[in-house]
Amino acid sequence: MDSTTFRIGGDLAVSRLGFGAMRLPTEPGADREQSIAVVRRAVELGVTLIDTAFLYGGGANEQLLTEALYPYPDDLLITTKVGVAQTGPEGEWRLDGRPEVLRDQVEQALRRLRMDRIELLQLHRVDPEVPVADQLGTLRELRDAGKVGRIGLSEVSAAELARARESVEIVSVQNRYGVVDREHEPVLAACAAAGIAFLPWRPLGAAVAPGAASGDTAEVAAIADELGATAAQVALAWLLHRSPVILPIPGTARPDHLEENVAAAELRLAPAHRERLERLAAPAPSRPGGSH
Template sequence: MTTTTFRIGGDLGVHRLGFGAMRLPTEQGAAREASVQVARRAVELGVTLIDTAHLYGGGANEELLAEALHPYADGLTITTKVGIARSADSGEWGLDGRPEALREQVEHGCRRLRVERIELLQLHRIDPEVPLAEQLGALRELQVEGKVGRIGLSEITVAELGRAREIIEVVSVQNRYSVLDREHEPVLAACEAAQIAFLPWRPVAGAVSGATAQIAAVAADLGATPVQVSLAWLLGHSPVILPIPGTARIDHLEENLAAARVQLTPAHRDRLDRLAEQV
């Protein structure tokens, strides 16, 4: 039986199937109102983990979620990410792991989300130009000050995870991963061994000839959609996986969340497990 909840860091309980807010339009008008309705519907349907980032509109996505959901329902966790900033000179986005930049983004994130503390903060990318100890040390200082509850990382290797865990307690990892994209399987295995939450981004399989046809065949057997089968596979693949599929449409949101009710048979799971070898 697939478990439906997970405790991030051992104490922050969430439903395993979350929501990624990156795709929500934030410009004023009908598109923004539709985004507000999608975010509210996600919570109505039981989502307790919503993922955003400073990168998503330079904080506009965070502001949108606060507009839609504040005051937040009991048990709702909005996790955000820092470490990518827009250059004041060129206007281009790039890695910025300087302690002062990370602190500024966290403080802005708290203001935009209308919270005093970000319960789960993730470093969007490790900045190779700044010593890792300085980046993580800055986040740890914010944690000691009470502005950050727990710390996670994104797009890291097993070696980077190991080095990071010598400096801070890492409670989550957000890497690209899906039934057809298992490059980070070793990272997932390390997370599972340490009971670290693994949040796959781009969790729904893309179009790959042959492999997607097999996913569709499994979906047809179960009376489900290929998207639901892909998410159900993730939920059953490891108990530490917390998928965060994103969409700007309520019908797609409802389809995604219904994946929690899809039960793959051992034969279907074996068929899907072998897809990675064909991609």
Template structure:
């Protein structure tokens, strides 16, 4: 898989997203096997912090306390075998820890050279404004796709500020193929519905960088092929018609620290 990613770097794809899998035994992820090649040196490795176990029952909770964030960064540095995490993202804002404490800790880690850039996840426009008063924000990862545009104002705010916007779940778990509008555009363009969903995002704004997840190389290559799909204005308009109920959320969010059962 790493050889494939290095190969994709030569084709212009230079980001590896490696969320920390804290629930598993320690993972040894080596970005460099021996002396890194020129392509390997240009890869950007990113991970997240801010979710931690709260008890022996295995549940996860948002936890943005400074000591927890620092410990998770140190663990990530060891496991990734790097001296600096080029893009560190806060998994969610922990409502039980002052925002200044959470982002202040990440800023300190950046100043210490352990973090290159700081990103946020699942934030509102107001939260992004507040965060930018505390620290420079390089990226925002929010749930956003053709069928789920709850965070519509955030991509616009990111574009205005020159912040990278990383739509998570960009193909809505395959649901676009079940929607007549997207299916019609896919048939007309000679592409799969998932590829249309990614192409729509890529043409949405120059700061948009979709991050579709995959466990198969063939699926990864299928996603990358979306770059070659050019949608006409009419196709973009047809595909973007509101397709989901306002306020409906797709996917679970980690509970707040202190809620739920503790062993």
């Protein structure tokens, strides 16, 4: 196994540089057609890990991937997430880890994705109103029934990960993380120690924010200029170098950005560049925002 691939759970080989499908427009029209073209191009470029979720359009994102890629290449992993539903008092989205909701979302995902088994299913968030044992127990039952191959978590602390691993095997964690956003460094360390895949969402983050004027952003831009690369490529190259368990999943709806992101796998950072990037870190917020 070379440095461009990783075996999730010890056996499921994927490209370390994946693709996050959240940003893809799914409404009928020209934007949807471009979304289909972008995700097909990602696979042509060698991407074998694509991340989606029920939350992304209530399954519309999963349907888009099916339209674009089915029948799937043998080496392609589409991983999806469950545990967020439109079950709030006014029909709004909220965390919902009730066993019946998780089971229903998995059944729906299997139908939409036209799969017999979801090889990697991730719990989108731990629902604080449902016992964790019930949430993980439901996922374990789905795995034992053959509807799920492996189980992952998202937005968990190192302590939550440790507790979860006491009741079920966890093969992946999807937390927000990037060169200037390292709140979840302890989680990455725990994953690295256990050989668990770490999928940073929002892997570019503030490092390439338009108009950002922080010293960290300026340093990433300066290194990019020195290498004849883009800030996004530097941020992704740093992640790939940071730990062999890191599988970045940058997302885009633009073909040019996709090509740029994939090319980051070939960018080599000199030791001096890596040292400068290691010194960067944004102040940690209390809890992450966004709706990945």
